[in-house]
Amino acid sequence: MTPDTYTLETIDTPAALIDLPRMQHNIARMQHRMNALGVKFRPHVKTTKCLDVVRAQLAAGAQGITVSTLKEAEAFFAAGIKDILYAVGIVATKLPRAMALRKRGCDLKLVVDNAEAAHAVVDYARTHGERCEVWIEVDTDGHRSGITPEQDALLDVGRILKDGGLDVGGVMTHAGSSYDLNDRAALAALAEQERAGCVRAAQRLREAGVPCAAVSVGSTPTALATEHLEGVTEVRAGVYVFFDLVMHNVGVCAMDEIALSVLTTVIGHQPDKGWVIVDAGWMAMSRDRGTAKQSHDFGYGQPCALDGTPLEGLTLIGANQEHGILAASDGSVRDDLVARFPVGTKLRVLPNHACATGAQFPEYQAVSSRGAVQTWARFHGW
Amino acid sequence: MTPDTYTLETIDTPAALIDLPRMQHNIARMQHRMNALGVKFRPHVKTTKCLDVVRAQLAAGAQGITVSTLKEAEAFFAAGIKDILYAVGIVATKLPRAMALRKRGCDLKLVVDNAEAAHAVVDYARTHGERCEVWIEVDTDGHRSGITPEQDALLDVGRILKDGGLDVGGVMTHAGSSYDLNDRAALAALAEQERAGCVRAAQRLREAGVPCAAVSVGSTPTALATEHLEGVTEVRAGVYVFFDLVMHNVGVCAMDEIALSVLTTVIGHQPDKGWVIVDAGWMAMSRDRGTAKQSHDFGYGQPCALDGTPLEGLTLIGANQEHGILAASDGSVRDDLVARFPVGTKLRVLPNHACATGAQFPEYQAVSSRGAVQTWARFHGW
Known part of the structure; x- marks a missing residue:
């Protein structure tokens, strides 16, 4: 932070303005909702990549953060944040950089959704004698990455990680297709689909003997539309901190x-x-x-x-x-x-x-x- | 520049790659063409905002640069480039920053397309006892800013600047609608419209007693499609240095x-x-x-x-x-x-x-x- 030196009249344009009362309102609204639903909240900081914003989210009660790049992980770890979920599938070439963070004390959790990546992490950890926590990405709405809850690949990947000596930390999913909706009932239905699918994936892993403590769901629209989160341990959302016209059209902000x-x-x-x-x-x-x-x-x-x-x-x-x-x-x-x-x-x-x-x-x-x-x-x- | 340390196999992804042989080919192609047409070439550096690229353009024969922000002007002036056209209409609030560059020896040329902005520059220069070179933006294809060549406002703005004691350096136009074409004949016709309109604007200003040395046209498609540039003193283009899929569809690069x-x-x-x-x-x-x-x-x-x-x-x-x-x-x-x-x-x-x-x-x-x-x-x- 710098001292207050400017006003809207003296600032150079174009400039990206944050309306602080609105931001604080948005942070409080989401955190209050997550508290009421009885889950941890792990904000996705890819929206802002700004330490001042993230500090406000943590001060309001957020526990840990979600990142979309290793640069975010490095920057926020340097600022003292340790509990970090890197929510994009890891590949072998990125492991040295990711594991360097873990060696420095960062509780960085990696994500995989396929056997090749799982083997790559196992091999790296074994070769270097290091421990690593890995989560499995679950696909609950077909919009991007992840393994669907009923696929055999889910258990295959879980066993590769477990048998390879890694800590299987949990499952995570992201119902990004919620951005395409604009109706409260449809959003609530997708939120339930996201919840149920992720809980089901965790259940299958546990039944197969693979530990799965964390069950992580989230997108801003589903987080604000869900009616209950039974079986879920944490929610992730990012854009809610600022909102925007897309979210206004989806119907989750004024x-x-x-x-x-x-x-x-x-x-x-x-x-x-x-x-x-x-x-x-x-x-x-x-x-x-x-x-x-x-x-x-x-x-x-x-x-x-x-x-x-x-x-x-x-x-x-x-x-x-x-x-x-x-x-x-x-x-x-x-x-x-x-x-x-x-x-x-x-x-x-x-x-x-x-x-x-x-x-x-x-x-x-x-x-x-x-x-x-x-x-x-x-x-x-x- | 840094020493060669990476190869495509070791570099982190995603990364923005420049194929240097292709870039040098593109720079040479455009400069050769401008030399053949008998005009100065003033590349628009907004495409790259990269000193290494701009040095390659200048080494090939470019004279001066075009910028889209004062930050570009400041960065390239700090690197020793003095002849800079800031090709976005100036407003009063940006004058202190722009004029600070001129006071430090930068030959920064400002652009206006309306009487309010012209008066603002006159007032600033008079109040601060400074000289300033201003160009007038001409609209030759209706796609954005500028005064059309036959409008009375063209002469009004020219007289405000001249009578206000400023150096009227010339006229500039940008046929940005060329991006919507994909046919050689249509591009050549638009290039001729751009040329003729800008030359006409210069002629009207000169006939009205307003000096107008520079006649500056350009967009990558029109620069590559024009058949002659009679009356034009310089051409600006930016994206040609890299080209892209839009330019491929327009038909000006393979x-x-x-x-x-x-x-x-x-x-x-x-x-x-x-x-x-x-x-x-x-x-x-x-x-x-x-x-x-x-x-x-x-x-x-x-x-x-x-x-x-x-x-x-x-x-x-x-x-x-x-x-x-x-x-x-x-x-x-x-x-x-x-x-x-x-x-x-x-x-x-x-x-x-x-x-x-x-x-x-x-x-x-x-x-x-x-x-x-x-x-x-x-x-x-x-």
Whole structure:
């Protein structure tokens, strides 16, 4: 953290703003829910890659973190966080870097979903005389990686790990297809499918004599829609800390719960077209067009006034690298926009996908309830 | 530059690879063409944000650079490059930072396309007793910013700058709509429209008594399609240095001229779906789906063997943050992929848009003809 030195009026644009009261509200909402459901909460820090945000999540009660890259694991371990789940399937070439973290005292858990990777970890641990905790990825909705709960491969992988002398820590799954839904009942049904599938996988492993203490599920939509988590020990979610327009369309946040926005400045106009040109192009917003296939297409983002109030009927309809085009959502040529948003006007734009937009910036500008701004570093790369 | 320490076999994935022979070929091709057309070449460095690449462009004959952010201007000026065109419309709040560069000896040229911005620069220069060179942005294809050549606003802005005591350096335009074409004749026609419009704008300014030495045009497609550049003094282009799948669809490069690729590792499979899971998701490839609306949709990228040979009939059909899904381009379930690409296999993926993909990485891995790899830093942010 740096001392408060900036305000929204003096900060350079484009900038990635965190609305701190909203972020704290989102953190408290999720943690309270997990406490009520009786499970540990292990936030996925790939959304922010920011130590200040993660410290706020841990302070609220989170236990351990989930990462998507070894760079995240290294950065957060360096900051004192030990309980880390690396939730992307490990391969042999990444083992030296991963095991180096374990040797330094990091309680890093690796994930596999196939026999080759399981053998690779076994071989590495045996060759180097090291212990390693491995979790098995379970596929409960067919959207990405993992072994389905009833496949023989699940027990094969479990036995390879156990017989190879590794600590089989548990199973984990991620119902990422929840992003495609927008109905409370469907979300609750998918959450139950995610829960039941992961619990079933754990049960099969245990029956086969493979220990399986952790049963880890999660995505922001299913975490917020699930009705009970019997048999589950922990939940993972990431984007809930900021939310975004995709999550708004899914139906799990209100517009005024979105904590990330891009601060931008009007740099010109094309009056004949009803265009306001701003300095938030796709390099700032990202190329994520996740709302394009949803019920409400927000283009490259939802423009708001500087105080965060959405500008109804306006959309960031286009983006070049450093130029965004703000215009009427309905394609009409509005003749009031030049006078309403003169050159130099500062606006905020809510993003489609907070994980993608955050990644475009080397730092966040964290804005307190009194308007003070602190710069919070984030990192990128692998 | 760092000493050669890595090879493609030892490097961590995902990584952004530059094929150096291809890059040098692309640089030479463009510079040779500009020399033949009798114009200066001012590459747009927003594509790479990498000093090593820019030094290669300057060594080949480029004169000055174009930037899209003040951070680029600061970074390249710190490396000794003085002649810099900041090709995004300036606003009052950015003037202190821009003028600080000029005071330190940077020959930074600013761009305006409206009276408010012109007045802001005049007022700043007058208040601070400083000189400033300003160019006027001309709109020749209606795709973004700029004043069309026949608009009264062109002369109004020119007079504001001149009467305000600023150096009016010239006019610049960018026919970005060339990215939407895929036909040589149409590209040549747009290039002529870009040239004629910019020359006309310069002529009108000169007739009105406003000096206009520089006439600057450019986009990679129009630069490669133009038949003559009478009246033009310089050309700008950026993505040509790497090329990408969008440019391949536009028709201005062969597949084997694409110099940027993402090195990735196979981390798993979903055999029932014919999926190969790789560790290049959208965080590595970017969310840019620029080929989606073109004649050939390359999904999230074109997979290639480690030697760069495209894998015919295969596409990166989907992407999560750190997971890419490689499968048959035609949607069929190929049963040969698991055996063909076992876990641990390294592949390369050609990107849709080199500017967007490069921006996902803190550094490039520059691969020489003999396979040696050097790490070249790049920066991001504003």
